[in-house]
Amino acid sequence: MVGPQQKNANVRLLACLVDEDDADDSDYRFLVDGKHVKYVTTSPGTFRGAEDDRTFEPILLGELFPPFPTGDWNKGHAARDPDTGKATFVKTETVQFAGVKNVWHPVKLNELDFTRQDRPRQRVHVSTHPQVQGGKPVLVKLAVWPWEIPFVEAETAAYQWISGTGVGPEFLGHLTEGKDGRVVGFVAEWVESARAAGPGDFDGCKEALGRLHELGIKLGDINKHNFLVRDGHDVVLVDFETAKRDCSPAELEDEMSALMSNLEDTSFRGGVAPAYE
Template identity: 45%
Template sequence: MHWRHTSQTSVMTGNGGCAIQLLATLVDSDDAEESEYRFLVNGKHVKYVTVGPGVYPKDERTFAPVRIPMLPPFPPGDWNVGHISKDEVTGRPVFLHTSHEDLPGVRSIWHPQQIDHLELTKVKRIRQNIYVATCARLEGSVLVKIAEFPWQMHCYEAESAAYEQIEGKGIGPDFLGHVTEAGRVIGFVLEYLDDARPARFEDLLNCQRVLANLHAHGIRHGDINKYNFLVQKEKVTLIDFDSARLCSNQSELDAEYQSLERSLLDCSLKGKP
């Protein structure tokens, strides 16, 4: 089973008078499992839609200009979760059911600022779930990291909690606020280090300092590849705390610290955006 994960921003109209924007897609390349889609309807409402295997041709499931016109009409009403299957009589795709569910959100809400995802204007995509954006309430470009699907929320729970622990300690980028969708927190906004580069072996001493600072606060990072150390002149900033956790075992912290030199010498592309 192989999964293809894409993010798109194409907007098309004509689906029952709705403007449909495909925000994210997760499909099984073998088409043996359900595909998942995140849509924005009429610029306001996010809908999470699963599609049964075999409903659409394999090669057309992730390309928005093809996918959106093939969708059945979106049912009216206040729903946020739906499922598309083939009609048993006509064989055409139809919404089998829709519902309004209380979707999970991040519970580690500690920063005073909350920003709705619709306030963010995407400028550049870094990864599937990470992009550079602008916001009228924030100065300059910022980095946004969100959960594209509700089942991903546990990763953002851990990372939000980690940023609270390191706030103001010179370890990570500035945490600028929580990102919300329909009132629930789905991610966060960070300072964008646009002039930074990944660490190299000659940055070892400064990387050791920031990692030792993290360990001094009882936190194990969990993923210290060189792309998670961003360098600006001589300043090193540690990023990507989704694998971080509180750790009182000094031997584990020491092992992570000792592995840093090997990580900076690694010539593979592990961790590269």
């Protein structure tokens, strides 16, 4: 008999989306044998445990999940067997998950080679890699679930538009899921020791946004957390998920005219400085 400490000892939980009431499917992302990323969906009622148990790796893998099937698969489905009352894998298959298509930068980096230092926001990590930026912290933005891909696809394209302009952080490469897997994000310069802009930084923010507008690009979200101030005055634009190019002069003027009111906003809309996504 396989004990709780041995079962699934080669499996690590990477991420999960668990339905709090266990009334709908839950989704898990695992790393198997240190190199294979696998996704598992569980039906409602698969595990008779509290929500905390269904997200706590030692209990989830050691006690709740059945042993992972061997073989070359990346998508599985688990459910409770009505006869035995135990959780079981009912299906495994190999599928082609959607990934970022616009792979314009020459560098590709394996997501699994990074060491996470912090997670300032959902999908955004501050990480290190021995061969990137001399091992200094960098920003890693992930899109592992299907509905996240379009956002990173859009931002990846925006970084291509501004490449070499100095308007935003330096784009350092595409992020792959495993060594040769799909592209699931990107790596960019981490703007260290920066703060969100305020009304007193209007001139610097106007100049930075103006340089973007000169390219015909609208940032799309001009909340103050997307204007990072470093070295006391230098302003860097971040978060290009909603950026749009080939904009009319009127669109760009409207965005610029709304800048001050956004810098004066005292809410936490857009996040907490200096984190950005």
